Amino acid sequence: MQPGPDGLTVTVRDADVRAAALEHxxxxxxxxxxxxxxxxxxxxxxxxxxxxxSAWWRPPVLTVFVPAGIRLEASSTARSVFR
Structure with a gap:
């Protein structure tokens, strides 16, 4: 993250988002x-x-009906704004 020109805003960079997600x-x-x-x-x-x-989940009871499992995908957007 880079401080903005006014010192209060933060510029988020792709590499920082990816690094934080992988670390987590x-x-x-x-x-x-x-x-x-x-x-x-x-x-x-x-x-x-x-x-x-994304990930695969195999429900313990339904494996007979869905042996490959169920593909799950989740997206999230986060934004912080200082005023």
């Missing part, structure tokens, strides 16, 4: 998720961070 993924347990992937991590506007993750 390395630090938290994945539970029963398989093949957890960081699909996207970046900033569309220099002020927001967008992260998309």
């Amino acid at each position: 993924l390395g630090a938290v347990p994945h539970g029963s998720l398989e093949d957890l992937r960081l699909e996207h991590a970046g900033t569309p506007d220099g002020a927001s961070a967008v992260v998309t993750l």
Whole structure:
């Protein structure tokens, strides 16, 4: 992150978003998720961070009906604004 010209705003960079997402993924347990992937991590506007993750989940009871599992994908956008 880079401070803005007025010192109050912060410019978010793609590399910073990706590094933070990878650091977090390395630090938290994945539970029963398989093949957890960081699909996207970046900033569309220099002020927001967008992260998309995907993984496979095999429900313990339904494996007969869905043996390959269920693909899950989650996206989140975060933005901090100082005034």
